[in-house]
Every structure is written in C-alpha cells, then in structure tokens.
Amino acid sequence: xxxxxxxxxxxxxxxxxxxxxxxxxxxxxxxxxxxxxxxxxxxxxxxxxxxxxxxxxxxxxxxxxxxxxxxxxxxxxxxxxxxxxxxxxxxxxxxxxxxxxxxxxxxxxxxxxxxxxxxxxxxxxxxxxxxxxxxxxxxxxxxxxxxxxxxxxxxxxxxxxxxxxxxxxxxxxxxxxxxxxxxxxxxxxxxxxxxxxxxxxxxxxxx
Amino acid sequence: xxxxxxxxxxxxxxxxxxxxxxxxxxxxxxxxxxxxxxxxxxxxxxxxxxxxxxxxxxxxxxxxxxxxxxxxxxxxxxxxxxxxxxxxxxxxxxxxxxxxxxxxxxxxxxxxxxxxxxxxxxxxxxxxxxxxxxxxxxxxxxxxxxxxxxxxxxxxxxxxxxxxx
Numbered sequence: 482x483x484x485x486x487x488x489x490x491x492x493x494x495x496x497x498x499x500x501x502x503x504x505x506x507x508x509x510x511x512x513x514x515x516x517x518x519x520x521x522x523x524x525x526x527x528x529x530x531x532x533x534x535x536x537x538x539x540x541x542x543x544x545x546x547x548x549x550x551x552x553x554x555x556x557x558x559x560x561x562x563x564x565x566x567x568x569x570x571x572x573x574x575x576x577x578x579x580x581x582x583x584x585x586x587x588x589x590x591x592x593x594x595x596x597x598x599x600x601x602x603x604x605x606x607x608x609x610x611x612x613x614x615x616x617x618x619x620x621x622x623x624x625x626x627x628x629x630x631x632x633x634x635x636x637x638x639x640x641x642x643x644x645x646x647x648x649x650x651x652x653x654x655x656x657x658x659x660x661x662x663x664x665x666x667x668x669x670x671x672x673x674x675x676x677x678x679x680x681x682x683x684x685x686x687x688x
Numbered sequence: 689x690x691x692x693x694x695x696x697x698x699x700x701x702x703x704x705x706x707x708x709x710x711x712x713x714x715x716x717x718x719x720x721x722x723x724x725x726x727x728x729x730x731x732x733x734x735x736x737x738x739x740x741x742x743x744x745x746x747x748x749x750x751x752x753x754x755x756x757x758x759x760x761x762x763x764x765x766x767x768x769x770x771x772x773x774x775x776x777x778x779x780x781x782x783x784x785x786x787x788x789x790x791x792x793x794x795x796x797x798x799x800x801x802x803x804x805x806x807x808x809x810x811x812x813x814x815x816x817x818x819x820x821x822x823x824x825x826x827x828x829x830x831x832x833x834x835x836x837x838x839x840x841x842x843x844x845x846x847x848x849x850x851x852x853x
C-alpha cells in the first residue's frame with residue numbers, strides 16, 4: 482500500500498468541497514459521525530506526514546490521533562479561510578514540530594516495514610544499478626540510512642522534503658501549510674536536497 | 689536554484705523508498721474509531737473534572753458530603769435542620785401579610801368610631817405614623833375617595849388603600 486502518491490501539483494483535497502463543508506459544519510455542531518468520516522478521509526495522509534517526520538510508528542500514531550482530537554476541539558475556531566485539509570495539516574505539522582523539539586536528543590527510530598511493491602518500484606530499480614557505489618545494499622539498509630539522514634535535517638527542511646518529495650504536495654500547498662512564501666519553500670527544498678545528497682552519496686547513482 | 693537539477697534525480701528515486709514504508713496491516717481500520725473514543729473520553733473527563741475542581745476549591749464540602757454518606761445521624765440531623773428552616777421560612781413569610789390586614793381592619797369598634805368621628809384630629813398623627821413606618825410596613829395612601837372638590841375636607845371619610853410599587 483502506498484501512503485501518498487508523489488505527483489507534483491496533486492490536489493491534497495480531491496473530494497468535493499461542498500461535501501466536506503457539510504461534514505465540517507456537522508462536526509462543528511458536535512456530530513461525531515461526521516467527524517469520523519473526516520478522520521477516515523485524511524487519516525492516511527496525516528499519519529504519513531507525521532511518520533516521515535518522526536521515523537517512529539508509535540510516535541506517529543499518538544501525534545496523528547492527537548492532531549485529529551485537537552482539530553475537533555478547535556473546530557469552532559475554524560473560520561474556513563483555508564480548506565479544512567490545509568488547516569488540519571497545519572495542526573498536525575505544528576504538533577509534530579513541537580514534539581520533535583522536546584525530544585531533541587532522544588531520537589529513536591521505529592520504522593514501518595516496506596511493502597511488497599518496493600522491490601518492483603522502477604525508481605528503486607534505477608537506483609540500484611552498476612553505477613551505485615553501494616549497490617549491494619539491501620532495501621532495509623537503504624531505508625535505515627535514508628531515515629537517519631532525514632532526521633539529521635532541521636524540522637523545517639525535513640518537512641519540506643517530506644511534503645514535496647514524499648507526499649507530493651505542490652510548493653503553493655506547502656507554503657500554505659508552513660505559513661511562509663513559496664520562495665522560502667523552494668530554497669529550503671534545495672538546501673535540504675543538497676544536504677541529503679551529501680550524506681547519502683554512496684547510495685546514490687553517480688549520474 | 690533549480691530544484692529539477694539532474695543531480696537530484698537519484699535522490700528523488702531514493703526518497704521514493706519512503707512511500708513504501710507502511711504501518712502494520714489493518715492499522716487504519718481502527719484509527720478513526722480510536723480517535724472518536726478518545727474524543728468521547730475527553731468530554732467525559734472534562735465534565736468529571738468540573739466536580740473535582742469544585743471539591744479542590746472547597747474541601748470542606750467534600751468532607752461534609754462524606755460525613756453525610758457515612759453517618760446516618762448526620763444525614764438525619766441535616767434533614768431535620770432543613771425542615772425546620774423551611775417551616776421557619778413559611779411562618780416568616782406569612783407574618784407581614786397578617787400585620788397589614790390588622791392595620792387595614794381596626795381590631796376594636798372603638799377605634800373605628802373614633803376615626804370616623806374626629807378625622808381632622810386624627811390626621812396629623814396617622815400621617816406621621818405612616819411616614820415613620822414606611823420603611824418596614826406596607827405603604828398606605830390616605831386620600832379622600834372621589835370627593836376632592838365636592839365635599840369639604842372635614843367631611844371626607846378617610847379610607848386606607850394598599851399601594852404596591
């Protein structure tokens with residue numbers, strides 16, 4: 482199962498907005514069935530973002546749940562200036578960054594397993610080629626090295642990489658979530674990629 | 689600062705690996721249910737904590753309630769005190785009404801005949817008494833009944849009428 486399609490410019494909230502607005506209005510009145518539907522709609526993407534930021538399944542589980550709970554409690558303050566999805570994303574991201582700042586020097590990875598499709602992913606097949614210095618490295622080792630490198634990045638830089646290169650959000654959407662301008666998003670993405678490339682050079686193609 | 693530089697391609701390929709990291713099977717089947725359960729538990733906790741906060745501010749209230757629960761004598765005494773208090777309140781509530789009726793209807797026939805016989809002589813003391821008693825007794829308005837111009841003041845019989853504000 483793939484958690485998020487990495488399509489640039491992909492609309493993060495593809496469902497009908499009127500339907501979503503109705504659900505949000507019902508949830509604001511305390512209708513938990515409506516909120517349950519909203520949770521089901523966004524649970525995978527919120528979980529995935531938090532998981533890729535923390536590299537820890539248990540932490541991601543707690544933070545994702547707490548983000549949804551906080552969103553429900555704060556639903557009355559949701560003015561509808563942005564989409565519910567962006568607003569929810571912002572809550573999850575802020576909660577995760579606060580959590581990561583608190584556990585600064587206590588990083589413990591608890592990685593999820595790779596799904597069956599990983600071995601057949603064309604991107605990964607292209608990666609493990611003759612030109613890769615460490616081509617004998619298994620996917621599990623690659624996964625660990627990649628997560629270790631991601632955790633070395635600062636939270637804003639990691640967030641940009643996760644949202645863009647893993648989750649597939651556009652620069653505009655990331656700017657809304659992070660409450661900054663698009664130029665900042667682009668520069669952070671460039672810097673983060675440079676850093677990752679330097680740290681993971683022996684696992685990357687020479688081309 | 690072009691993000692699509694070719695030298696980032698292999699990094700993007702490697703980052704694709706992240707999308708294959710998935711939680712345990714069936715994880716999302718219970719996710720929303722757990723969220724809703726935690727929301728409900730939080731609401732219940734919030735209502736429970738209200739009483740806890742009240743008892744924290746007034747520990748004597750908690751001790752009193754515990755004493756009432758554990759010792760039936762205290763509960764009986766408390767109930768008796770409440771009943772006495774209610775009875776006392778009922779008696780007090782009836783008292784002002786009876787005193788005003790007593791004022792409106794003179795208790796002795798002598799007083800009635802005296803008032804009708806010498807109204808002018810009575811007027812100053814009665815007015816003074818009413819003014820003096822206004823703060824504690826019902827207010828009464830002494831005035832001639834519909835005879836302001838047709839009859840002489842000395843012939844106008846006084847009548848007391850209750851006035852409520």
